[in-house]
Amino acid sequence: MALSNASTLSSKSVHQTHSLFSSLSHQPSSSLVPGKTHLRSLHPISAVHAAEPAKNPVVVDKPPKTSSPSVPAGSGKWTVDSWKTKKALQLPEYPNESELESVLQTLEAFPPIVFAGEARSLEERLGDAAMGNAFLLQGGDCAESFKEFSANNIRDTFRIILQMGAVLMFGGQVPVIKVGRMAGQFAKPRSDPFEEKNGVKLPSYKGDNINGDAFNEKSRIPDPQRMIRAYCQAAATLNLLRAFATGGYAAMQRVTQWNLDFAEHSEQGDRYQELAHRVDEALGFMSAAGLTVDHPIMTTTEFWTSHECLLLPYEQSLTRKDSTSGLYYDCSAHMLWVGERTRQLDGAHVEFLRGVANPLGIKVSHNYGKQDWSSTTTERFTFYMSWLSDFVSITFIRSPEFVGSPYPLLVSNKMDPNELVKLVEILNPHNKPGRITVICRMGAENMRVKLPHLIRAVRQAGQIVTWVCDPMHGNTIKAPCGLKTRPFDAILAEVRAFFDVHEQEGSHPGGVHLEMTGQNVTECIGGSRTVTFDDLSSRYHTHCDPRLNASQSLELAFIIAERLRKRRMGTQRLLALGNKFSGWPSLTLVFRPSITAGINRKGRISGGWAGRQAGCSNKSDNPSKSGQMHAWKSWCRHALHLVAVPPHASSPIIHVTIRSSTPSSWFSPRWIHRRTDGLPMRP
Structure with missing residues (x-):
């Protein structure tokens, strides 16, 4: 079963890259491999x-004598x-x-x-x-x-x-x-270590490998033979x-036979049978095309x-x-x-x-x-906005400017x-x-x-x-x-x-x-x-x-x-969208971090300080309520948001890259300045 492809970042490559960043900060001071003290036998x-x-063998680097991965x-x-x-x-x-x-x-x-x-x-x-x-x-x-x-x-x-x-x-x-x-x-x-019924107090049942579930003294005594x-x-x-x-x-060829008898004619059983038949048809197509379905990965x-x-x-x-x-x-x-x-x-x-x-x-x-807030870490890191499915979200992580804020964590x-x-x-x-x-x-x-x-x-x-x-x-x-x-x-x-x-x-x-x-x-x-x-x-x-x-x-x-x-x-x-907009000019904005605001494609905004700063225009001043924000709505229609959060980043500023042919027509820097209390911007 292949778990990665050329277009994705494998976990091994991430680990190797991270090792370059962390090798100096994670130097072990003593041996990490257990010494001569063992179990009795x-x-x-x-x-x-x-x-x-293994069919897909895992390559594991030999650990050094003084530490292990x-x-x-x-x-x-x-x-x-x-x-x-x-x-x-x-x-x-x-x-x-x-x-x-x-x-x-x-x-x-x-x-x-x-x-x-x-x-x-x-x-x-x-x-x-x-x-x-x-x-x-x-x-x-x-x-x-x-x-x-x-x-x-x-x-x-x-x-x-x-x-x-x-x-x-x-x-x-x-x-x-x-x-x-x-x-x-x-x-x-x-x-609770004890259980009481009708005035009788006994040790609680802790699992069959420790004691029994019957409510009597003999059953509840821990027995190592278990x-x-x-x-x-x-x-x-x-x-x-x-x-x-x-x-x-x-084997995938048996996918239609996995349904349990009592669930066979239920709604979920019927849905599963429909899916199983689609899988079966796909396997039939593979076989007709000359692709083997008898490989161990399929069986x-x-x-x-x-x-x-x-x-x-x-x-x-x-x-x-x-x-x-x-x-x-x-x-x-x-x-x-x-x-x-x-x-x-x-x-x-x-x-x-x-x-x-x-x-x-x-x-x-x-x-x-x-x-x-003062007892929490204030380190910042690079963050890109994400656009997944039909929900758009923005997350601003706090920075030293907000330590001591009245908004509790x-x-x-x-x-x-x-x-x-x-x-x-x-x-x-x-x-x-x-x-x-x-x-x-x-x-x-x-x-x-x-x-x-x-x-x-x-x-x-x-x-x-x-x-x-x-x-x-x-x-x-x-x-x-x-x-x-x-x-x-x-x-x-x-x-x-x-x-x-x-x-x-x-x-x-x-x-x-x-x-x-x-x-x-x-x-x-x-x-x-x-x-x-x-x-x-x-x-x-x-x-x-x-x-x-x-x-x-x-x-x-x-x-x-x-x-x-x-x-x-x-x-x-x-x-x-990335392929479509790859040649368009870009505008990079630098935001002062805040709490969290979530915006969906209907233009509704909710969240803590970010919601309050952007301004909720409907019936309530509570920032957790929704407000109609036309500029945000336009943004959600046209902006491209990329997900890339390096796990090693420790101090870079938070920034967002937005691509559009005419950014000023739908995303006005003046609007940003007015509605978010003078956030600094950088070309």
Whole structure:
């Protein structure tokens, strides 16, 4: 599956270019590769790399002896057990230490579940997503369970991910990176360590690899033997997934056969069948033209696994040193993420993850507060306006002139922009594309208000991350019957907000992260099949949080595919306009930075200071309201906006290049001077 072409900037070239800028500022002061301290029975395993070369092999430069491209510099030398010197949250207390040690020694002797070469391949694909050249589809159970472990359940979840991938790839015309919350997603963090029912207080259920969900004392005692069972189930799950991915089940020729039986005659099932027939016709055309459809790229698919890095003793016991690169990989999954409750900068989970070379995710939540301007960074960078699809946006980033402004900066108490920048620096100091995925879980309204600040902070720091939307966790409510559920409309609203913000900021929406299943469950309300509150109890099977069923997942995929299609069409339009106007004279304006104003093609403007300066002419003086601006409308019709935000820029002024045959006829410098309080201009 080709993930880049000659006309796009590859993640590798960006990383190489960035290395030239950052080589002086990121000199490690000590060795970054773990030293002689190992697990009790840990030795280099020669088979840790992929047994067979990848179809599209990933070229990885041999790391120097004193540093590695992925292992970040921390305060002190990293070892596989250095996390034990840090404060560890959400870990269970096992009553029998000797039994725990015995289990961990057994796991250390087991073979790795995944290979380092596969994790490196995923990192490269995620780097493409960070550049806008691919899209991540990450989905699966909220928490896997021992009770529901079956080949049919694994197949159905894999099949719906294949369907969603086909919809996204056909609509967006970009490669889709398929990553499952599977083969290891057992442990779950809990906000309360105890649960009380009818006056009885017991430890909370934390996932099948820690304790049981039955509400009795024996079940809730953490049992280390459950880690052995979790390992075996994860290995068996991945074995079946490998067979499905490479054994012909995932072949594009079978695209018409992936529909689940219960969804076959639904609205989404019918839409999928229509798309599948179009794909089938395209394959027939290729075959008639003499192009082979039996190539492995058409008969197999790449599939990776992921889970939250929570149970650190288990993760440590499956960490291996790769014999080809000398780096350490957590071989329990291809990708790991650190959760909202465990990503403290000086915490044990961050300490462990900074030393493993797997691609990493960072969960970012929505609890926000206010912070004074003076405590935020004021560094500026080059920014070009963007025109994507039918929405035009302008973003002015603040500069020293606005420090002390009465307009407050909204930041997250759980993850403010500065903290995110610091965390990314700890986990990825060499700024390697694909290493870090930021998974946002905020709710639609919070997404629109607060995500832009995170994007700007990361961009201003010159960091390369893959932005992903988790529309599930910010939209959990309690139904009248007492069950937890998630409204499909709220999930959809957050996804749309995620795309809108990235259009506004000129950044790339890199993917979605979903809790979903291939089963015909009734856990989330809404969707085209209209699951109601009354329907919840009929097929409510989750052990933790509600999941999208197959029909709802497919419906969401079609909506996301439409957004990807509009984005692609907007990019093509931009390139066409660039060719048309390439010989026209240009006018460069220099703006004093402000907050944010969004303008659509109907001439409506909204935003903070920029909206107030431009002047809202309708019923309200509130700058968040819309106002009819004829000059802006003319601008939106004729201006050409280019997207190019160098991640390394630190001090250049903000500027916009506008091309037109007669700029003064529709974009008067006097109008700019009058309506924006004397912004300086430069020819």
